[in-house]
Amino acid sequence: MSNKKNLSRRDALGLMAVAGIAGFAGLRAAQVNAKSIGAMMPGKGWLKQGTRCEGDGTPLQFIPKTAPDPDPLTDELKKYPKCPYCGMDRTMWNHSRHLVHYDDDLVDGTCSIHCLAISLALNLDRGIRAIYAADFGAADKPKPLINVDKATYLIGSSLKGTMTKKSKMALASAEKARAVQAKEGGELGRFDDALRESYLSMANDTMMIRQRRADKRKKMMMKKKVK
Secondary structure (H helix, E strand, O other), rough: OOOOOOOOOOHHHHEEEEEEEEOHHHHHHHOOOOOOOOOOOOOOEEEOOOOOOOOOOOOOOOOOOOOOOOOOOOHHHOOOOOOOOOOOOOOOOOOOEEEEOOOOOEEEEEEOOOHHHHHHHHHHOEEEEEEEEEOOOOOOOOOOEEEEHHHHEEEEEEEEEEEOOEEEEOOHHHHHHHHHHHOOOEEOOOOHHHHHHHHHHHEEEEHHHHHHHHHHHHHHHHHHHHH
């Protein structure tokens, strides 16, 4: 097995720090003169510049702010309804959602492995009790959560990704994963493979998301002018 396959989870987290950001300058320059209407605060919606929130430090200081929870899987979607990193509804995106239970019982419920990767990078010094992912192969809705250590990931298939161009879906059954692969393409791997791909594509995915948010702000500005 190659060294690439043996990349540790902590090493994979470090990839984010060295990911290329070519193209950010051009995107930022294109937006610098645009009049801002604020920022999207996960769980709160659009906030005007200067609005202060509890926990302000950095502009958006994403550290788990919920109370410790020793049993995060009970009523999980009620307790963690929105992704803290993008604000997306986790019930709507239940098929790609993830949840990390840190060893101090703090919990981050995210919409995707993309946002999970952000949580893991921001909380490097927190140990991990368990990480869970939605079983894409399950017929139930919402999809049940499974421990990622037991999951097979389908990476880079034609399935639509959540917060990324390159989808990474977890399945409890390796047999089902192979069946979906036969139909949708992609490669099979473990959680660490999917996490690695999340960090490797973070720069391009972040640019894509920022552009979408910029387009959304522009449309909102246009509607305000019409009124």
